[in-house]
Amino acid sequence: MNIVSTNARGRVGGDPEGVEFPWGPRSLTNIDEDPSEANEFVSIYFIKGTMGADAANAIMDEMRALGEKYIASAESIDAREFIFYFSEDQSQAVASQIIGSIPAEDEARDDGAMLFLLDIPAGGKYYQHSDVSVAGVRALVSGHKDGSFTMSQLQ
Numbered sequence: 001m002n003i004v005s006t007n008a009r010g011r012v013g014g015d016p017e018g019v020e021f022p023w024g025p026r027s028l029t030n031i032d033e034d035p036s037e038a039n040e041f042v043s044i045y046f047i048k049g050t051m052g053a054d055a056a057n058a059i060m061d062e063m064r065a066l067g068e069k070y071i072a073s074a075e076s077i078d079a080r081e082f083i084f085y086f087s088e089d090q091s092q093a094v095a096s097q098i099i100g101s102i103p104a105e106d107e108a109r110d111d112g113a114m115l116f117l118l119d120i121p122a123g124g125k126y127y128q129h130s131d132v133s134v135a136g137v138r139a140l141v142s143g144h145k146d147g148s149f150t151m152s153q154l155q
Helices: 009-013 053-073 093-100 134-146
Strands: 042-047 083-087 114-119 125-128
Touching: 042 053, 042 093, 042 134, 053 083, 053 134, 114 134, 125 134
Parallel strands: 042 083
Antiparallel strands: 042 114, 114 125
16 A cells, blocks of 8 residues: 555645545645645745746746656655745745744845745755746755755754
C-alpha cells in the first residue's frame, strides 16, 4: 500500500466535497491555508505582494512544476527534497510570522514581493533571493543543492 499523505486532516476539512481527493501532497501550497509541513522540509516561499499578475503567475507555474518534479522523484512523501509555498501578501497570518523572523535588512521589495528559502530542519536557516522571478526560483533550488550561497540564521 502506498501512503498518499500522513497529514491530510487539514486538506480533508478544507475540501468537504472531496474535489481534491486523494489528499496527497500539493506541488504548491498557500502557506496561510496549510503550513503543516513547513517545519519538516526545505521550503521555497514566494510572497506575491502587488507584483504584476503575469510575473506572479509565471513564478507560481515554475514552483508548481518543480513541486511536481520533487513529489514524483521522492522515494516516499516524507523524502521530498523541496516543498513550495506562496502567500498573497506579507500581512497574512502565517506569512507575517515567517517574514517577522527574517532580519529587517532582508525585507521585501517596494511591491512587497519576496522569494526565499527556509531550511527549518537545518536549525532555522534562510536565504532570500533578490531576483523575484522564475530564474530566482531556479537559482534557489540549484544554490541550495550545490551549496553556492551562504544561509543566514532566522531570528
